Amino acid sequence: MAFFQKLIQKFTDDKSKDNDKGKDSSKGSAQPYYGTIKPDPNFNANRDAAALQKAIETKGVDETAITDILASRTNAQRQEIKAAYERDTGKDLAKTLKSVLRSHYEDVVLALLMTPAQFDAHELKQAMKGLGTKEKVLCEILGTRSNQEIRLIKAVFKEAYGEELEHDIKGDTTGCFQTALLALCKATRSEDSNIDDGLAKSDAKALFEAGEKRLGTVSSVFIDILTSRSEAQLCKIFKQYEKIGTQGFNNAVEHELSGDLEDCLMTLVKAAWNKPAYFAERLHLAMKGVGTNCSTLTRVLVSRSEKDLLKIIQEYKRIYGKTLQEAILAETKGDYEKILLLLCGDH
Secondary structure, eight states: HHHHHHHHHHHHHHHHHHHHGGGHHHHHHHHOOOOSSOOTTTTOOHHHHHHHHHHSSTOOOOOHHHHHHTTTTTTHHHHHHHHHHHHSSOOHHHHHHHHHOHHHHHHHHHHHHSSHHHHHHHHHHHTTSSSSSSSSHHHHHHHHSSSHHHHHHHHHHHHHHHSSHHHHHHOOOOHHHHHHHHHTTTOOOOOOOOHHHHHHHHHHHHHHHHTTSSSSSHHHHHHHHTTTOOHHHHHHHHHHHHHSSSSSSHHHHHHHOHHHHHHHHHHHHHHHHHHHHHHHHHHHHEEEEEESSHHHHHHHHHHHTTTTTHHHHHHHHEEEEEESHHHHHHHHHHHHHHHHHTTTTOO
């Protein structure tokens, strides 16, 4: 948490500077790519499908060949491989691999074969399956995906499981936490990069009056503002809050809220300040202490490998003083370790 307190000044200022440049500044310039997986320039779906078939039929299964192919192709290329495999063999690649692979390595391979929306929908379903709910998974996915990504997740969820995502959320969560998740599910959050200074001031004042200034907390105000404003706008709100509050906004959230609602709204706060740092923290916590949360490790590395994993790796080293790859080497082993390292770009 201390790390995010130190960064609020820097990142709110950076976002304001970016906004001052105006939209025209980006015209004609290519968006930088921070993923670790890039398209294979010599890609051939039929060749890869045949190589996977050979690896599957090899005595004991050739996991190295499977890793080298699937962790070195983009998601779009993997979808082509799946189609080519089914054309050539009449079998579903994911089901075939599931039948011959085991444990956490199997989980990564199957995750790589899903589209991003399918994987997110799968993770949300697993988080609400059976007894207990993995609330932090719900916060991570719904709190960091774009409106378009959430709409796709909802459509895939309905197609795969026969019910609306909101239906499952209502059945597994309660109270203000449920309200916040359902607000994010609407996929109507502002994504405007332009900052409204007047709105930021009034929102900061409303948050102060709903929390610090009174006895008790009006949680609905925190939910309404944090789940509807853009990340750039939120950073401006945090900056304005510093001028009227007695503590930083993140401390205000910690003191005024608690439990799952606090986790959900702090996900939005952290992601607005520095999304790669948020995911670096998720990875660190997954490998901290006794045991490793392999599901979080797998989910973050797979889901961010074509988005911002390079930045996450940089933030991890800056925050924790060692590389993400070093942490993975210390916490995992075997084919699971190898495929995670390859996703990190460690060739």
